[in-house]
Amino acid sequence: MQNDGQLLTGVAPEAGVGKPDPILVATDVRKAFGGIQAVDLDHLEVQRGGITALIGPNGAGKSTFFNCLTGFEPPDSGRWHFEGQPLQRLPAHKVARAGMIRTFQLTKALSKLSVLDNMLLAAPNQKGEHFLASLYPGSWRKQEQHNRGLAEALLERFGIAHMRDEYAGTMSGGQRKLMEMARALMAEPRMIMLDEPMSGVNPALVQSLLGHMRELRDEGLTVVFVEHDMDVVMDISDWVVCLADGRVIAEGSPDDISRNPAVIDAYLGAAHGDVTADEKPQGANAPDGEGGAPGANGEDGSDPDHGESTA
Numbered sequence: 001m002q003n004d005g006q007l008l009t010g011v012a013p014e015a016g017v018g019k020p021d022p023i024l025v026a027t028d029v030r031k032a033f034g035g036i037q038a039v040d041l042d043h044l045e046v047q048r049g050g051i052t053a054l055i056g057p058n059g060a061g062k063s064t065f066f067n068c069l070t071g072f073e074p075p076d077s078g079r080w081h082f083e084g085q086p087l088q089r090l091p092a093h094k095v096a097r098a099g100m101i102r103t104f105q106l107t108k109a110l111s112k113l114s115v116l117d118n119m120l121l122a123a124p125n126q127k128g129e130h131f132l133a134s135l136y137p138g139s140w141r142k143q144e145q146h147n148r149g150l151a152e153a154l155l156e157r158f159g160i161a162h163m164r165d166e167y168a169g170t171m172s173g174g175q176r177k178l179m180e181m182a183r184a185l186m187a188e189p190r191m192i193m194l195d196e197p198m199s200g201v202n203p204a205l206v207q208s209l210l211g212h213m214r215e216l217r218d219e220g221l222t223v224v225f226v227e228h229d230m231d232v233v234m235d236i237s238d239w240v241v242c243l244a245d246g247r248v249i250a251e252g253s254p255d256d257i258s259r260n261p262a263v264i265d266a267y268l269g270a271a272h273g274d275v276t277a278d279e280k281p282q283g284a285n286a287p288d289g290e291g292g293a294p295g296a297n298g299e300d301g302s303d304p305d306h307g308e309s310t311a
């Protein structure tokens with residue numbers, strides 16, 4: 001099926017290269033923690049309607065870059081446009097409202113709330129919570145109905161509707177990954193940024209998550225995801241960006257990237273030459289260890305994501 005990611009055919013595999021129809025353009029984004037320059041990015045454009053993978057060694061700055069762009073971590077400098085709208089210095093909820101939503105490397109769920117309530121909490125613009133809106137219940141009732149309908153439809157779509165009234169804490173790690181993706185869609189975003197959506201999930205569920213990502217892309221959503229498993233990256237990506245020491249060291253098609261000497265040196269860990277899809281990079285499937293992403297929306301940040309069963 002034709003998708004906008006295919007517009008990338010013919011784009012030069014060069015770090016910082018312009019895209020035919022970028023949905024996100026980021027320039028000079030820098031973030032240091034003490035002496036560590038976590039993000040040191042000159043320029044990156046993300047093609048609308050494609051699946052872009054963000055790869056790179058542990059500590060390369062992938063999660064911190066996501067945090068900066070989505071308002072969870074203030075960068076030291078930088079500017080970025082999403083759909084032509086400048087988003088730097090906006091708090092996370094305003095970034096979300098602009099249509100850019102992220103998920104976390106460690107799944108975030110309120111374990112003592114039902115799955116459905118976790119979904120509803122992810123909906124933006126909860127008008128009923130505002131004093132003035134609550135005086136005019138008609139408007140927020142309509143919105144609440146919309147949110148409920150959307151939540152039910154998404155739970156159905158992701159195969160976890162049977163869990164709707166269960167505590168989120170009773171879900172398997174894999175089911176939580178599915179809920180995390182479903183929750184991100186509650187805000188009806190134009191782009192989702194998934195931080196290691198497949199980490200620690202079993203192979204059957206990886207296939208299901210990949211299927212969902214493809215479907216979302218084919219429906220017009222832009223997808224950016226962080227991934228260590230090169231089989232997955234090769235399989236699904238329209239474009240791959242490699243970060244090391246906070247910088248974009250290479251970008252290109254999956255084929256270009258698998259042959260790029262800088263990527264092989266910094267990440268894939270093999271001698272120069274072609275890397276086949278079944279060679280794993282060093283550090284692949286490393287345990288989760290997000291460096292201090294602030295808890296968003298009151299998440300409890302629990303769940304090491306291991307030992308789940310198929311949802």
Ligand SMILES: Nc1ncnc2c1ncn2[C@@H]1O[C@H](COP(=O)(O)OP(=O)(O)OP(=O)(O)O)[C@@H](O)[C@H]1O
Pocket residue numbers: 033036037038056057058059060061062063064065105289290291292293
């Ligand atoms: N809140 C923080 N305080 C101090 N240092 C941090 C913080 N968050 C990240 N770092 C550091 O910044 C660097 C980039 O970390 P980041 O988590 O962004 O890397 P990553 O590419 O997501 O790695 P991984 O693949 O392991 O998830 C690392 O050196 C990390 O230790």
Ligand SMILES: [Mg+2]
Pocket residue numbers: 062063064105195289290291
């Ligand atoms: Mg990370």
